Amino acid sequence: MSTAIVTGQPVPGSSLENDLRSLGFDVRAATDALEAESLLAAVPADRRVALVDARFVGHLHALRLGLTDPRFPLAAVPGAVTAQPAARQALTRALARETSAGGGTAVVVDSVADRVVSALDADGSAVHRPELGSLVAAVPEDPQARNEVRQAVAAVDDEAVRLKSAVKSRDGFFTTFFISPYSRYIARWCARRGLTPNQVTTASLLTALIAAGCAATGTRAGFVAAGVLLIASFVLDCTDGQLARYALKYSTLGAWLDATFDRAKEYAYYAGLALGAARGGDDVWALALGAMILQTCRHVVDFSFNEANHDATANTSPTAALSDKLDSVGWTVWLRRMIVLPIGERWAMIAVLTAATTPRITFYVLLVGCALAATYTTAGRVLRSVTRKAKRTDRAAQALADLADNGPLAALVLRLTRLRPGAPLLVALAGVAVLTVNLFVGWPVLGAAVYAVTSGWALSRPLKGALDWLIPPLFRAAEYGTVLVLASDAGVNGALPAAFGLVAAVAYHHYDTVYRIRGNAGAPPAWLVRAIGGQEGRTVLVTVLAAVLTASQFKVALTVLAVVVALVVLIESIRFWVSAGAPAVHDEGEPA
Numbered sequence: 001m002s003t004a005i006v007t008g009q010p011v012p013g014s015s016l017e018n019d020l021r022s023l024g025f026d027v028r029a030a031t032d033a034l035e036a037e038s039l040l041a042a043v044p045a046d047r048r049v050a051l052v053d054a055r056f057v058g059h060l061h062a063l064r065l066g067l068t069d070p071r072f073p074l075a076a077v078p079g080a081v082t083a084q085p086a087a088r089q090a091l092t093r094a095l096a097r098e099t100s101a102g103g104g105t106a107v108v109v110d111s112v113a114d115r116v117v118s119a120l121d122a123d124g125s126a127v128h129r130p131e132l133g134s135l136v137a138a139v140p141e142d143p144q145a146r147n148e149v150r151q152a153v154a155a156v157d158d159e160a161v162r163l164k165s166a167v168k169s170r171d172g173f174f175t176t177f178f179i180s181p182y183s184r185y186i187a188r189w190c191a192r193r194g195l196t197p198n199q200v201t202t203a204s205l206l207t208a209l210i211a212a213g214c215a216a217t218g219t220r221a222g223f224v225a226a227g228v229l230l231i232a233s234f235v236l237d238c239t240d241g242q243l244a245r246y247a248l249k250y251s252t253l254g255a256w257l258d259a260t261f262d263r264a265k266e267y268a269y270y271a272g273l274a275l276g277a278a279r280g281g282d283d284v285w286a287l288a289l290g291a292m293i294l295q296t297c298r299h300v301v302d303f304s305f306n307e308a309n310h311d312a313t314a315n316t317s318p319t320a321a322l323s324d325k326l327d328s329v330g331w332t333v334w335l336r337r338m339i340v341l342p343i344g345e346r347w348a349m350i351a352v353l354t355a356a357t358t359p360r361i362t363f364y365v366l367l368v369g370c371a372l373a374a375t376y377t378t379a380g381r382v383l384r385s386v387t388r389k390a391k392r393t394d395r396a397a398q399a400l401a402d403l404a405d406n407g408p409l410a411a412l413v414l415r416l417t418r419l420r421p422g423a424p425l426l427v428a429l430a431g432v433a434v435l436t437v438n439l440f441v442g443w444p445v446l447g448a449a450v451y452a453v454t455s456g457w458a459l460s461r462p463l464k465g466a467l468d469w470l471i472p473p474l475f476r477a478a479e480y481g482t483v484l485v486l487a488s489d490a491g492v493n494g495a496l497p498a499a500f501g502l503v504a505a506v507a508y509h510h511y512d513t514v515y516r517i518r519g520n521a522g523a524p525p526a527w528l529v530r531a532i533g534g535q536e537g538r539t540v541l542v543t544v545l546a547a548v549l550t551a552s553q554f555k556v557a558l559t560v561l562a563v564v565v566a567l568v569v570l571i572e573s574i575r576f577w578v579s580a581g582a583p584a585v586h587d588e589g590e591p592a
Contacts, residue, residue, distance in 0.1 A: 003027075007113065010029070051080065059136055166242040183238045200236055207233040252577060255577075266343075271288060293477070293480040309390065412456070420460040438450075508570070508573075
């Protein structure tokens with residue numbers, strides 16, 4: 001249980017102690033700063049602790065935002081400050097300093113909590129201050145001021161504010177107008193019954209898997225049920241994040257589940273559609289795999305661009321300025337959010353097409369829509385990059401190198417050759433071009449060998465060029481596309497489903513890399529990248545297998561490779577994300 005130390009003389013009629021208990025705090029009283037210091041030292045080191053001024057007046061949700069958010073080691077609102085175990089020493093030092101300076105008796109004329117926050121700021125400690133908006137949090141100095149603050153509290157419905165803040169501030173058109181108006185109330189219902197975001201996330205996954213199973217029946221009734229269940233899964237997908245924001249229940253495990261389950265749901269549904277089509281005599285596995293590849297590459301474009309530029313200095317771009325200007329025109333905002341086909345619009349489109357048409361038509365429309373969205377977003381980011389006067393940082397360059405996912409073959413190339421080309425993107429483009437041509441002229445092993453060499457050369461220099469963020473999505477398209485082409489050429493039943501499984505397993509590894517970097521935990525361990533070969537190693541391996549094995553043997557080899565990669569990356573990923581050392585973040589992910 002967390003501990004709250006209320007400092008100062010109790011105020012008659014104050015609900016502060018009851019409010020703190022309702023938030024899960026064990027409340028202890030200290031008449032002055034010296035006693036607060038003594039009580040703080042007695043609190044077990046593994047507990048969250050808060051210092052709260054007894055005169056505090058404000059909304060319960062203001063206290064909740066300031067004192068219970070698990071993402072921040074130190075946080076504060078006027079009159080209250082909290083520290084998680086990792087920041088206890090900083091809080092203790094700050095309180096000791098203020099006690100020594102004030103003699104322990106200044107609480108009557110000043111707020112101990114606010115003075116401690118000032119001391120933490122002076123020490124350079126990062127203190128999170130939540131945006132309260134219309135919520136009230138104050139320490140009134142006299143009865144008249146207290147009455148005025150109480151009136152301000154009564155004038156604002158903090159439950160309405162809490163419900164509104166549970167919804168993402170920036171979301172897609174479909175989600176904003178067709179899901180969030182009621183899903184926020186589902187989130188509140190879940191919170192009041194003690195359900196956790198992780199439970200809702202799991203329910204969303206199970207619903208999507210059932211939808212995929214319905215689609216796999218290949219019947220019209222199954223397709224209709226699949227479309228309905230896919231929308232239901234999406235409602236739950238929105239609800240889990242809203243529940244996390246409503247109840248401030250962010251967790252390491254929750255960040256991982258939320259980030260990975262969306263992809264698992266969508267790609268499992270693609271597989272279900274392909275199975276359903278096969279029952280009707282229509283083989284659309286190539287389309288399903290193509291849709292997964294295109295969607296994954298789209299995401300890698302987003303991730304790479306953001307990682308390359310989120311900490312850039314001198315960040316100016318006429319294109320970005322134009323985009324900001326367009327944001328002031330309401331209808332253009334929604335139009336541009338819909339053009340990029342975010343998850344809400346995409347799932348709604350898939351659900352309707354599944355229920356009303358065939359899997360083949362569904363995949364055709366999905367591929368065209370995603371291709372147009374990818375062209376729009378990539379073109380815009382290219383324009384921003386070439387017009388931006390920004391200096392990329394070492395951290396950004398390292399993130400791009402980690403996203404590239406080069407393995408031992410690329411490292412060997414760098415050790416054996418002295419060539420260090422000065423244009424990483426051009427080298428990567430040349431390698432992808434050679435690989436692509438050789439895939440279609442019948443020399444895939446040669447193309448893959450050249451590609452492996454150029455992959456090493458492309459990362460021989462820091463990726464700080466204006467467009468070097470395009471290298472990771474280029475590598476993803478090359479590796480996944482190679483698997484698709486070779487499985488299609490095999491011409492044997494089961495090769496494309498096996499390829500689908502392999503690409504899904506590798507894509508999971510790439511998404512896992514992204515979310516680790518986002519959580520400031522760095523890339524996956526080097527041994528993992530070596531164990532699964534790196535992107536260039538897997539590309540070479542698949543081409544060699546296709547060249548030396550029969551079609552049936554190649555299908556078996558793809559299946560085995562998919563299982564091995566999936567097991568290795570899943571075991572390591574689960575170990576990392578459930579460990580105490582994993583970053584405690586709430587990732588908003590793709591706009592819902």
